[in-house]
Amino acid sequence: MGINKRLTRLTLATIGAFALSSTIALADADDNELVIEGAKMTTMVEGAKDGPLDEVYSGWRFRSEETQALETDDFDNPAFSAVDRGKELWTTVTGSKGKSCSSCHDKAEDTMKGVRASMPKWDKDLGKPITLEQQINECRTDRLGAEKIKFDHADMLAMTSYIGLQSRGMPVNIDTSGPMTEWAEKGKKIYYTRVGQLDMSCANCHEDNYGKRIRADHLSQGQINGFPTYRLKWNGLGSVHRRFKGCMKNIRAKPFKVGSDEFVALELYVASRGQGLSVETPAVRN
Amino acid sequence: MAKSKPRVKVPKKAAKGDIITIKTLISHKMESGRRKDKKTGELIPRKIINHFKVEFNGAEVFSANLEPSVSANPYMQFKAKVTESGTFKFTWTDDDGSVYSTEKKIAVE
């Protein structure tokens, strides 16, 4: 890849559009250690040899100390109202078949351990990868006889944060082998493709310029190991796809649809860039 | 957001005379009354938790009058001095008249 060419183009684009501040350049990830309820999280791992990043950082390392503190205690973390709700829903009968999640999956603490860490995951029947939300909807329609719900529906976020919590502290472990390779490649292509009126790709911010400031914001690597995440800006939890949509709007591109093949592929690829980071679900970000 | 749910953290036990820390959070939008509906352009009416009260064995320990400048999902951390075993009662009052409450017991030795 013509790195020089890319950098030059990037510099021009960013000076024109965003004026990345060079005075505070390389205000990198900080050295703080994330301990949640006594459990130490891995917020930095060495990148794979053939991977795009030398060091892989959780977005937590780019946040202010006040925002960081909100994630270290499960009472202070405002996402836990949703987790409580998810726990309730787990055993609540819904749909035409008179069943709840626990009818098949028993205790989430046992059966859902590690699930978040390896999503999206291959679905043999559909012949494509699916996200946690899509898996939940599949269970709802096929096994519970219930309606599908949207990724950012309060009940869905309650479920994804409760299920995700069962993997907290486990390393992100995405399988991109076999039939998944093609999808990861598709996601990679989206990641590096410039789109929108600002003509930017994901990589322009989150690979080339993480650690710098974009106006008042401290750019992270865009890792998704903490989703669904409670964002102060949202006053609540949101899905990865909602975040992707926001990024695309910022660069004035027409966003893909939540749950689309494009976003599933992108989620798969972005998740694979964070291999080894601890799952932080439900994380807190600005 | 679905209906408001309170969360409360009180130590299960304490020694007589201890000053304990209590944390509370209730899920609530705290609609300030100053935001406009993006589609209609109309002001969204104010709907907040306007009062919070904490009692111990029936006597008031702490209370707060809240305004729209309090963040969504209002969080409150404060202290209480315990001299006997008993029950804390927490009450949140919504602009629409709804009252949410919950209780927690503490054993004091």
Added chain:
Amino acid sequence: MNVTRRQTFMLGAGAVAFATLGSQATIAFASEESDKLIAEFSGGKEATAGKIKLKAPEIAENGNTVPISFTVDSPMTADNHVASVMLLALGNPGPAVGTFNFTPMSGEAAASTRIRLAKTQEVLAMAKMSDGSIFMDKKTVKVTIGGCGG
């Protein structure tokens, strides 16, 4: 009407002056409201620095949720305790944040909460003691605006 370039400029300047006056009026209005709230709370008594300590971040990453806390130095006995603490966000469209009422059963007059700040501004905490004396502390919080929404 024929409007020359110069007149257009003058019109523009007038508009700017008006806009400036307008925003000053808003500020004056907000501070008038703060003054009123302070007068009501203090009963007209002069506030002294000390006793109350307000803690707030120097820079808030998002104005939606700014963690703040305060402690008031007091023995918290029946005849000598903190009655209440009022918080004001002086730069918010409505400056009142909340009033926190304590009792001797509080043991300690301290609280933490999370507040909204519309822009960079001063946050004020004022304590009223059981004898009616008033103490005050202030902190400036910078609120960062911009960056990536989503």
